[in-house]
Amino acid sequence: MLKKILLVLLAAIIIIQFIRPAKNLSTAAPTQDIFVVYPMPDSVHRILAKACYDCHSNDTRYPWYANIQPVYWWMNNHIIKGKRHLNFDEFAAQPAQKQAKWIRHIYEQVDSNEMPLDSYTWIHKDAILTNEEKALVSNWAKAIYAQIPDSLKKKKK
Numbered sequence: 208m209l210k211k212i213l214l215v216l217l218a219a220i221i222i223i224q225f226i227r228p229a230k231n232l233s234t235a236a237p238t239q240d241i242f243v244v245y246p247m248p249d250s251v252h253r254i255l256a257k258a259c260y261d262c263h264s265n266d267t268r269y270p271w272y273a274n275i276q277p278v279y280w281w282m283n284n285h286i287i288k289g290k291r292h293l294n295f296d297e298f299a300a301q302p303a304q305k306q307a308k309w310i311r312h313i314y315e316q317v318d319s320n321e322m323p324l325d326s327y328t329w330i331h332k333d334a335i336l337t338n339e340e341k342a343l344v345s346n347w348a349k350a351i352y353a354q355i356p357d358s359l360k361k362k363k364k
């Protein structure tokens with residue numbers, strides 16, 4: 208009985224290796240990225256690129272273990288959800304109100320240490336932001352938010 212269960216489990220593990228949604232890899236240079244709308248100093252871009260872009264852009268740097276299921280599904284789920292909430296590569300394509308919301312959410316998430324996700328920083332130690340890095344990102348986003356007309360800022364949600 209135990210042998211049968213193990214065999215079924217093994218078969219299932221093998222089968223799920225073949226069920227894989229497409230990777231989040233864009234070869235095209237983004238034409239709607241945040242740079243189209245707002246300037247971003249290199250110092251800020253470097254931080255966002257290492258700590259956020261894997262889940263909030265169209266181009267994820269996949270580690271080797273992403274090739275193993277169900278790890279890939281789990282990552283894919285974060286990427287899909289992450290991009291839905293904020294996508295730096297498609298920033299300029301959003302309505303102005305949504306852009307304003309995304310900018311506000313960036314500093315809120317960084318200030319409250321909610322992003323990057325803990326499950327990400329367990330492995331990506333370089334994505335654990337120092338206070339200095341947090342301040343760079345947060346101040347950059349706040350400075351942009353301050354320039355956005357109030358009419359585009361919806362009430363807190």
Ligand code: HEC
Pocket residue numbers: 255258259260261262263284285286288289292293309312313316317322323324326327
């Ligand atoms: C491992 C993937 C991952 C990384 C890395 C990551 N995020 Fe997220 N992010 C998510 C997911 C998933 C969500 C959707 C909300 C949730 O499920 O918690 C999200 C949501 C957000 C939101 C929207 C929050 C809201 O209230 O709507 C913002 C803003 C955000 N992330 C900013 C960042 C920033 C800035 C970084 C880098 C400092 C970052 N994230 C790094 C996965 C990630």
